[in-house]
């Protein structure tokens with residue numbers, strides 16, 4: 090086993106408050122130590138499950154070429170430790186166990202994330218799971234607000250800067266229209282199904298289906314692999330990018346909106362439909378996360394101003410040649426570093442490009458800015474590992 094894998098396992102054990110004892114094989118040490126640490130009466134079941142993971146992988150390991158063995162062994166240990174971590178904190182039932190066993194094989198997500206500022210995880214959710222999420226997105230378009238209450242979201246004109254509805258959407262499920270979808274009086278120019286720009290910003294907490302997928306074990310595993318110790322979910326959005334009308338999302342860093350110090354923010358961008366060059370896939374500037382936060386979007390301290398939200402600096406000018414398109418199939422999750430610069434073109438095609446996106450911040454030794462436009466609800470943001 091390579092030293093880096095071993096270090097990673099040891100770090101995980103540290104987070105669990107476990108140590109290893111000498112004289113046993115490394116995997117056995119882990120399972121035994123972990124077994125001792127599971128504090129409740131159901132411990133046999135959980136540690137049994139951990140052993141099953143080990144044996145399943147051991148069988149597979151025997152049939153593999155040498156270079157694949159490290160990775161398999163690492164994956165097996167990951168599963169074992171995650172199972173036990175879950176057992177310690179939650180003591181949930183069989184559905185959870187099933188989900189645990191379906192975690193996709195991990196590449197070295199952390200290294201790739203640090204190097205490029207993004208990671209593509211294909212087939213992250215199953216087709217039927219994607220359909221479930223998409224159906225919920227469609228459902229919102231069946232219950233649009235009355236004409237006089239319809240609001241537009243745009244990263245070009247920023248009408249939301251003057252809009253209390255937007256400011257109040259932080260802890261609600263609020264709908265925002267495409268600017269091209271509405272007449273001045275709020276009447277629709279297009280079919281309701283293609284009229285929305287997005288829905289946000291607390292789907293992860295207030296909507297049972299989005300909550301289920303946001304706090305899914307597979308998602309938590311990613312946060313764990315990215316070294317998040319006390320992560321919290323701070324916002325979520327359903328983005329429609331509808332055919333012919335879906336507007337551009339201009340070049341930006343998510344850190345401008347959700348600033349934390351030191352910076353530890355990740356977006357989970359989940360494709361609910363194929364995202365292509367034609368329908369407005371993401372474009373990302375690899376490595377651009379290594380140059381700090383370029384500007385911030387915050388609450389305006391000037392109470393006499395009509396602008397409730399302002400940028401502290403003008404938009405930087407990013408050369409297009411720095412970006413590369415990231416077309417992905419539905420079911421893919423793209424992890425987006427808070428400081429990596431990205432954008433998407435308007436969707437001029439005939440197919441929609443629905444996405445579910447949510448953002449996770451670290452809270453251990455990290456401060457969420459009180460100046461950010463989005464502030465936590467009275468009870469605080471939702472803890473990621475504990476829900």
Ligand SMILES: O=C(O)CCC(=O)C(=O)O
Nearest residue numbers: 328338343432433444446
């Ligand atoms: O989905 C898109 O087109 C861009 C979304 C995005 O960049 C964001 O919400 O931060």
